[in-house]
Amino acid sequence: MPYLIDATDKPDSADLRAKTRPEHMEFLKASLPKLIAAGAKLRDDGTTAWGSAYIVDVDDRASAEAFINADPFTKAGLFGDIRITRWRKGFFDFKQL
8 A cells, every 4th residue: 555755854954865865766776666656855946855755555554664764864864754644546647547
């Protein structure tokens, strides 16, 4: 069942995000079977990241929590707030389901 994970960076953490990003990207590549979607939340300038959003296909909330807790961004202490919500596909890939 899909879960939406909305993670917001702590203030003034751009350097930590940049330093941890290569390990984070490797984690996401290794997690591809679980990922429906993932990407950075950006400010209106289109370049400044201030968090991450994930939609993961896992068995339950505990698995979604385990996923985000294993993310190198989480381990490095980048996120100040993490919200996990069950998500239902209503519209996806330009189609109504």
